[in-house]
Amino acid sequence: MDNLTYTLRQLCDRNRDGSHATQGDRENSLKLMARQLKEAGFRQLKATSLNGKHVDALLGRWRNDGLSAGTLKNRLAHLRWWAEKVGKEGLISSSNDQLGIPKRVFVTNENKATEVQDKLDRISDAHVRISAELQRDFGLRREEATKFQPRYADRGDHLRIKGSWTKGGRERVIPITTPEQRATLDKAHKLVGEGSLIPAEKTYIEQRHVYDRQCKMAGLKHMHGLRHAYAQARYEALTGWKAPAAGGPSTQSLTPSQRLADFEARQTISRELGHERVEITKVYLGR
Structure with a gap:
């Protein structure tokens, strides 16, 4: 275990804020940040080393990875928690708007695939x-x-x-x-x-x-x-019709039995894409 991961784990152990689920999510998120900073070339870090260049590197990585607005907000919350616990509360803007994080995921039926x-x-x-x-x-x-x-x-x-x-x-x-x-x-x-x-x-x-x-x-x-392309091809294979974003019918126009098939397909696709929420499939498939 590298020094940054170890000291972040110690930080979590000393500060048991929130529910057990929240604590677990936070620790996993901070471990991921430690790994991503290492991959970005930062070495010999510990929890108290956090500064602006580390925050910029993480934000840049997350934007390039195409993360949803919800995921970005969750990670920023954990990053702000880290900054607060090491006495650097002002390091990260409290405004997601100033950081370029949208208030919600923008969903259209435009095909990006x-x-x-x-x-x-x-x-x-x-x-x-x-x-x-x-x-x-x-x-x-x-x-x-x-x-x-x-x-x-x-x-x-x-x-x-x-x-x-x-x-x-x-x-x-x-x-x-x-x-x-x-x-x-x-x-x-x-x-x-x-x-x-x-x-x-x-x-x-x-x-x-x-x-x-x-x-x-x-x-x-x-x-x-390219992930949109996969999701849309998979949706058509599972349902028998194209996704709304690929020119297929909107969810509102489906029959009850088709809506069930739509929901089950979205559940499957969400798992295959590595997401935990069915809601995120609207970004790939439309609605």
């Missing part, structure tokens, strides 16, 4: 290209698709995503149901064998920079639209 798919062939780096295809075909986040190890994850009829790759450290399972998914996995196996989609000579941070640079050169502002 088509914004990036036609640009994938502009990505020249083989590792980044397959990472992007995994995002499209399995709904993976950037970190998950970069750290992906096909030999470990491919279980024949499903993927097992390691907790160490995921947001919040939660493992999850994603079914393999299409020839396109199998073709992408076969390419990943061929490219890296027993390794990961981080080349042997690079660290995760170095490969993430390559990923970001390749996406920028391809004219892609971000790759979150």
Whole structure:
């Protein structure tokens, strides 16, 4: 256990604010922040080392990861708690608006899945290209698709995503149901064998920079639209009709039996994307 994680754990042990659930969520969130700061290149930190550059690094990481407004607010609450407990209350603005965090998730039925798919062939780096295809075909986040190890994850009829790759450290399972998914996995196996989609000579941070640079050169502002593509394809496979964001019927226009199928599909997709709330699927699928 590194020093920052250890001292944050001590901080949580000394300050038992809130319910047991709140305490558990806070400690998990702070452990994640410690790991992300380490991945960002910060070393030899302890809880009292927190300063503005660490806050900026975390906020930048979270924005790039395409987190929902609700998740951003939760993490900021835990970050403010940390700052308060080490005597740095004024380090983080109390206004989420000033930090560029929206008041709510903006949901429309506009399709964002088509914004990036036609640009994938502009990505020249083989590792980044397959990472992007995994995002499209399995709904993976950037970190998950970069750290992906096909030999470990491919279980024949499903993927097992390691907790160490995921947001919040939660493992999850994603079914393999299409020839396109199998073709992408076969390419990943061929490219890296027993390794990961981080080349042997690079660290995760170095490969993430390559990923970001390749996406920028391809004219892609971000790759979150690939998760939209997965969610919408999965929704159509589970329900038999297109999602509202892909031109399908709105939830309000569905029959009672269709609404049940819609809800069950959204539950499934939420789990496969690594979310805990069905509500978040409105961002991917429309409503």
